[in-house]
Amino acid sequence: xxxxxxxxxxxxxxxxxxxxxxxxxxxxxxxxxxxxxxxxxxxxxxxxxxxxxxxxxxxxxxxxxxxxxxxxxxxxxxxxxxxxxxxxxxxxxxxxxxxxxxxxxxxxxxxxxxxxxxxxxxxxxxxxxxxxxxxxxxxxxxxxxxxxxxxx
Numbered sequence: 001x002x003x004x005x006x007x008x009x010x011x012x013x014x015x016x017x018x019x020x021x022x023x024x025x026x027x028x029x030x031x032x033x034x035x036x037x038x039x040x041x042x043x044x045x046x047x048x049x050x051x052x053x054x055x056x057x058x059x060x061x062x063x064x065x066x067x068x069x070x071x072x073x074x075x076x077x078x079x080x081x082x083x084x085x086x087x088x089x090x091x092x093x094x095x096x097x098x099x100x101x102x103x104x105x106x107x108x109x110x111x112x113x114x115x116x117x118x119x120x121x122x123x124x125x126x127x128x129x130x131x132x133x134x135x136x137x138x139x140x141x142x143x144x145x146x147x148x149x150x151x152x
Contacts, residue, residue: 069131070128088122
């Protein structure tokens with residue numbers, strides 16, 4: 001699916017999406033035009049879906065991370081509630097899960113008062129029946145980089 005050069009390009013861009021085409025070319029020992037074509041092909045194939053700046057949550061006042069299991073009353077396989085949860089400010093991720101709770105929601109807010117407000121907003125969604133929240137005390141690892149070495 002990917003050759004060694006594509007994997008190296010993807011890993012470099014995951015580490016720093018602002019890496020210049022010239023620096024990518026040097027890193028993979030190809031001409032800049034060849035690297036640019038590879039990156040464009042990865043974008044066209046939907047492998048690279050965008051580029052983003054990673055912000056420091058504490059620097060922007062979002063010091064509390066929590067995970068909330070959300071139990072709902074909706075048909076199995078329906079994800080309407082998940083879409084409503086995803087629209088709430090502070091919600092970073094919504095995962096439809098197997099088990100007692102239909103959703104696992106990752107949130108980032110300023111403090112416990114903001115978390116309480118967000119949980120009240122979740123509770124206002126008609127299909128939400130129950131929430132169970134765990135507050136993160138310390139994050140040991142957090143990354144958006146995908147482990148691409150599994151192709152080896």
